[in-house]
Amino acid sequence: MLADFIESIAKIVFIFSINLGFFAPILGWVERKQSAVMQDRIGANRADIGGFTIMGLFHPIADAVKVLTKEDFIPAGANKFFHTIAPFICLVPAIATFAVVPFGGRYEIFGHQVNLVIADLDVGILYVFALASLATYGVVLAGWSSRSNWSLLGGLRASAQMLSYEVAMGLTIIGIIMVYGSLKLTEIGAAQANFFRWGIFLQPVGFILFLTCAIAENKRVPFDIPEAESELVAGYFTEYSGLKFVMFWMAEFLEIVTISGIVTTLFFGAWHLPFVTDAMLLSFFQFAGPNGAAILAMLVNVATFFAKVSFFIWLQMSIRWTLPRFRYDQIMRLCWKMILPISLINIFVTGLVVLL
Amino acid sequence: MPDIEKDLHTDYMVINMGPSHPVTHGTVKFLATLDGETIVDLKVDIGYLHRGFEKMCESGTWQQVIPYTDRLNYVSPLINNTGYALAVEKLIGIDTPERCKYIRVIACELSRLADHLTNVAAAGLELGAFTAFLYFVEARELVWDLIEDLCGARVTANYVRIGGVKSDLPDDFKEKTARVFKRCRELWLDVDKLLTKNRVFIDRVRDVGVISGDEAIAYGFTGPCLRACGVPYDVRKAQPYLVYDRMDFEVPIGEKGDNFDKYLVRMEEIKQSMRIVEQALEQIPRGPINIDMPQFRWQSKDDIGNRIDSLIFHFKTVIEGIKPPPGEIYLAVEGANGELGFYLVSDGSGKPYKCRVRPPCFVLTAAMSRLMKGRLIADIVPTFDMINMIGGECDR
Numbered sequence: 001m002l003a004d005f006i007e008s009i010a011k012i013v014f015i016f017s018i019n020l021g022f023f024a025p026i027l028g029w030v031e032r033k034q035s036a037v038m039q040d041r042i043g044a045n046r047a048d049i050g051g052f053t054i055m056g057l058f059h060p061i062a063d064a065v066k067v068l069t070k071e072d073f074i075p076a077g078a079n080k081f082f083h084t085i086a087p088f089i090c091l092v093p094a095i096a097t098f099a100v101v102p103f104g105g106r107y108e109i110f111g112h113q114v115n116l117v118i119a120d121l122d123v124g125i126l127y128v129f130a131l132a133s134l135a136t137y138g139v140v141l142a143g144w145s146s147r148s149n150w151s152l153l154g155g156l157r158a159s160a161q162m163l164s165y166e167v168a169m170g171l172t173i174i175g176i177i178m179v180y181g182s183l184k185l186t187e188i189g190a191a192q193a194n195f196f197r198w199g200i201f202l203q204p205v206g207f208i209l210f211l212t213c214a215i216a217e218n219k220r221v222p223f224d225i226p227e228a229e230s231e232l233v234a235g236y237f238t239e240y241s242g243l244k245f246v247m248f249w250m251a252e253f254l255e256i257v258t259i260s261g262i263v264t265t266l267f268f269g270a271w272h273l274p275f276v277t278d279a280m281l282l283s284f285f286q287f288a289g290p291n292g293a294a295i296l297a298m299l300v301n302v303a304t305f306f307a308k309v310s311f312f313i314w315l316q317m318s319i320r321w322t323l324p325r326f327r328y329d330q331i332m333r334l335c336w337k338m339i340l341p342i343s344l345i346n347i348f349v350t351g352l353v354v355l356l
Numbered sequence: 357m358p359d360i361e362k363d364l365h366t367d368y369m370v371i372n373m374g375p376s377h378p379v380t381h382g383t384v385k386f387l388a389t390l391d392g393e394t395i396v397d398l399k400v401d402i403g404y405l406h407r408g409f410e411k412m413c414e415s416g417t418w419q420q421v422i423p424y425t426d427r428l429n430y431v432s433p434l435i436n437n438t439g440y441a442l443a444v445e446k447l448i449g450i451d452t453p454e455r456c457k458y459i460r461v462i463a464c465e466l467s468r469l470a471d472h473l474t475n476v477a478a479a480g481l482e483l484g485a486f487t488a489f490l491y492f493v494e495a496r497e498l499v500w501d502l503i504e505d506l507c508g509a510r511v512t513a514n515y516v517r518i519g520g521v522k523s524d525l526p527d528d529f530k531e532k533t534a535r536v537f538k539r540c541r542e543l544w545l546d547v548d549k550l551l552t553k554n555r556v557f558i559d560r561v562r563d564v565g566v567i568s569g570d571e572a573i574a575y576g577f578t579g580p581c582l583r584a585c586g587v588p589y590d591v592r593k594a595q596p597y598l599v600y601d602r603m604d605f606e607v608p609i610g611e612k613g614d615n616f617d618k619y620l621v622r623m624e625e626i627k628q629s630m631r632i633v634e635q636a637l638e639q640i641p642r643g644p645i646n647i648d649m650p651q652f653r654w655q656s657k658d659d660i661g662n663r664i665d666s667l668i669f670h671f672k673t674v675i676e677g678i679k680p681p682p683g684e685i686y687l688a689v690e691g692a693n694g695e696l697g698f699y700l701v702s703d704g705s706g707k708p709y710k711c712r713v714r715p716p717c718f719v720l721t722a723a724m725s726r727l728m729k730g731r732l733i734a735d736i737v738p739t740f741d742m743i744n745m746i747g748g749e750c751d752r
Contacts, residue, residue, distance in 0.1 A: 039490040149371045153393075153733070221484045222556050230378045230482040230737045322550070324557045325484030327734045328393055 003112050011118050015098055018306075019254055025060035027253040027313065032059070034314070035321045063246075070242035075147055078239065082145035087240065087247035089138030093131040094254040100124045101261040102186045104271045104301045105278060107294045116271075116302065117186055124185040125177065128262060129170055132217055135251070136162040139219075139226065142248070143236035154235025157328055158226035162217060164335040169213035171343040175206040175350040176266050185262075189270030193277055199267035205346045207267045209339055214259040215316060216331070218252060222323040223331060260312035261305075268308050271301035368396055375404045379482060379737050383747045384721070386736065393732050398725045402718075405747035413711035417677025418444055419518060421711060426512040428713060429749040431474050432467035432692040434503070437516035442597060443687040443698035444518045447680045452520060452647050457598045458640040459521050463506060463513075464598075464689070465629040465636070469540075470499045471692030472580075472622045472629070475744045479619060480551060482737045483560050488550045495543040498536045505529060518678060519653030520646030530637045537630050544626060552623070561615035565727045565739035572613060575726075576719035579694025580621045581743065585613030591690035602639065603632050618742040652678045677706025684710075693717045693744050715749040 029044060033056065036043025044056035074083055104116030121127050136159060143155015179202050180188045192198050200207050216223040227235030237248045264270060273281075281300060285293035326334070369390045374380035385401035409428065413421045425436040438460050445452065452460075473496040480488030500510045505526050507515035515522050526532075551557045567577075569585040582589055590607045592600040608624035610617025646653045650669035659666040682704040688697040694716030701710035720743045727739055 035486070039487050040494060041490065149369060153371075157393075224484065225734070228484070228734065230484070231734050233378060321487050323485065324480065324488075324551075324554065324560060326556055327560055328732060330559050 007112070007114060008118070011116065015103070015118060016095075019095065019098060019257060020250075023257045023313075024250045024253050025064070027256065028063065028249075029057060029059055030313070031317055031320075032056070034317045038318070038321050067243055067246045072244065073239070073241040075239045077147045079145040079147070082141045083239075084244070086138045086142035086145060087244045087251075089141065090135055090251040091138075091247045091254075093135045093138075094251040094258065097128055097131045097258045098254075098261060100127050100185050101258065101265055102189050102270060103261070103305045104298055105190060106186075107298045109291055109294050109298075114298070115186065116298065120184065120186050122184060124183050124188075125173060125262075125266075126183060128258075129166065132162075132169075133166060135255075136166075138251075139236050142240070143226075146236075146239035148239050150232045150234070150238045151236050154226045154228075154232045154238070157232075158219065158236055160328075161219070161223065161226060161331055161335075164332060165213045165216040165223075168335050168339045168343060169210065169217060171340065171347065172206050172209040172213055173266070174343075174347050175203045178347070178350050178354055179203060185265050189265050189272075192269040193272050195269065195272075195274040198269040203267065203346070203350070205342065206350075207263070209343050209346070210266070211259075211263060213335075213339060214263065215319065216335070218255045218259060220252065220256075220316070221320045222325050224325055225328050225331060228325055256313055256316055257309065260309040260316070263312050264305060264308040268312075271305040273300070273304050373736070374401075379740060381478065384745060384750075386724075388733065388736070390733060393734070395728050395731055395733060395736070398728045398736075400721055400724045402721060403751050405751040407748075407752065409752040410711055410713065413708050415707070417706045418680065418708060419673070419678065421708065422516065422518075423512070423514045426514055427748050428715070428752065429471070429691060429693065429696070429717075429746045430511060431746060432471040433511065433513045434463040434467040434507075434515055435689060435691050435696060437513060438464050438598075439687070439689040439691070439696050440698050441516045441518050442689060443685055443700050444680060446687050447683060447685040447700055447702055448518075448652060448678075449681075450519060450647055450649060450652060453644045454599075454641050455524075455643045456520050456645045456647075458636050459525060459645060460516060461598050461600065461603070461636045462525075462633050462640075463503075463515060463521075465632045466499055466503055466506075467513075468692045469626060469629045469633075470496050470503070471744075472626045473499065473540075475692075475741065476547065476551075476619065476622055476626075479561075479738060479741045480547070480557075482741050483557060485550065485554075485557065488547050491543045491547050491550070495540045498539055502529075502533060502536055505532065517646070517653060519649065524645050525640075533633060533637060537634070540626075540630065544623070548623065552620070558616060560734075561619060561738045561742075563612070564615050564731065564735045565618075565742060566612055566614045567723065567727060568613060572723075575723045577694065577723070578716050578719075579691065580625060581613075581618055581720055582694065583607065584610035584617035584621045586611055591688050591695055595688070597687075597689060599636070599639075600632075603635050605632050605635075615738045615742045679704060679706055688714070691716050691749075693720065693746070693749070696749075713749075713752060715752065717743065717745045718750050721745045721750055 032044045044059045045053055047053065047056060047058035047062040049058055074080055099118040100121050102117035107114045139158040139162065140155045143151045143158060176188065176199055177183060180191045182188055219226050227237065237245055240248065278297065281297040282293050285296040288296055371388050371390055372385060373388055374385035375383050383404040387399040387401060388395055389397040409424055412424055421440060422437055425440045426433040428436045473492045477489045477492035503513060504510045507513045507522060567585060569587045572582050572585045573587065578589065586609050588607050588609050593607055605628045608621050610621050650666055651673065654660065654670045654673055655666045660670045680702040682702055684701045686697055686699045688695045695714065696716055697714030699712040700708055703709040724740065724743065728736060
């Protein structure tokens, strides 16, 4: 009982620290540096402590200090309550979604079963969609409560876009659920131990559609019409400043991590190394004894998982800095007239193949 | 649906875009009436950058107008300089030396290059393609380096003089231009790959801002926007000035007149401008850069210090200004945005009696509401960028 408790706390602390303590601040830096590399620039390199800049890695700290000392501005006539609560509604689901994403398999350490997922829910993937829907409220409320026309337009666009893409995203994933016969992310992950059983090979169309929908759901370029800076100034968060603004910003980065985590779990073999089974790992680390071998295998798996996550973060950033932005009607057309029918066909074909 | 519309009270949303808004990079205001995302009506409110250019010109001597013209289209100041100087020279009835004409052509085309690079870069930026923006900004920086070598300033060039130019080409200008153009062509190819065949970009600019050739002429369109409609009007070909008739270059035209055609025309003109500069650098003869008429263009500092007649003319032209004969003149050059015309009236004194500018982007901006009615609010962005309204030139 106590061991279970400690295990849960350890996992929560681990995910919290890696998401909020590592990914959220570091992604701001990664985005600046990666865009700089892509655009022949130097990028952030000025913040220093005692003359050391370590490639601008102090910028997240400088940003944090700046943000904490900024005025928290609420425009006159805004609905104070909703204006304040909206960024929380955005951020909390972004943090909580990762709870069902497994970042490793099951290991027996000192006679205790360790399952590397915070909450191994039976409805796994449905929980992800449920929380993604919650985030829509944050965006819409932010747009509505700011009492600014730009925010309102941004909120309207966001509600239409996010609702549409949730429908499509739900359908793109059905193929994967049919193939693996489970909604549990841990089981889907465990089913991909064989390299040729990875989701990408069984559901290539589903993968492309899901990634598109996920980026659209996260409202990043080319799908960033709710905040399209050249049209709506900053869209739904035009009237936000200081810490509340950063909460939207952090929600976006955490969603990048979560999307990468889910894509890795569903399509890219989760925590498995290609061509290496868990049994091979355990026998490879035999020299450390059964417990040591389990711990080492666990570390390798967790590292594999986060390496894959990092790859997808890189991919999303590359897309963001390469493409221009869609127009509102084009985004809706893409969703309802292209992605939705293709995902339905995908489900149909998958059903046929599974049946036969 | 009709029942809902009857029961539900709906209203148009009136929204102010600008004068300080990311899309209005020339300080202009759009008063948009929106039905959801659709534009019912769009009013363009200009004049935020009005500095009284035309009135200012009347208070200084003829030569003192040249720095003011830098601030018209500040993205291509050398074309403005040249246009004004040519108009005054025509008013006086003088012709500059050959070398000066070639230098002016080089200066004009470098300016056009910088302008089109900026414009296409901004088109990318405003549609969210930040990378394409920075690629062309790098190219523009290099072109500005050349302009800096030429006249010592990057933006406010103040280079052309009535009857000549400020200084000769620097020594290694040809080699440096070759290096810069090599890099510019690489960057051009990069941006071409990023935008021209990019489905998202094409979707955003194709069939947006369409205008027919006849209607464009009725509005008074000139320059790349008119050529995009399929009308091959270019002042450099229609009424060749300087030595443009000796240059081998194409005038690209579009088919539909939509934003994509305007983009393609500008991309092609970037290449043509580079060709013109290269030809001019090949053909440029040796010789004087200033006209030898001390009453209009002062002589070298050496002469002014040592010869009494030079000193007298220098004193007279600086204090009283040069004195064109009474008369009026209209002369147009091909500006980066279209026909840039100067209408000058002289009463025989050292100051212009009237200096009126025909800004190409004024009429283009006037067509915004026609182009935008019934479109989506997001279409304002690429259309206004392809209009390339420059506040300094439009508002004067």
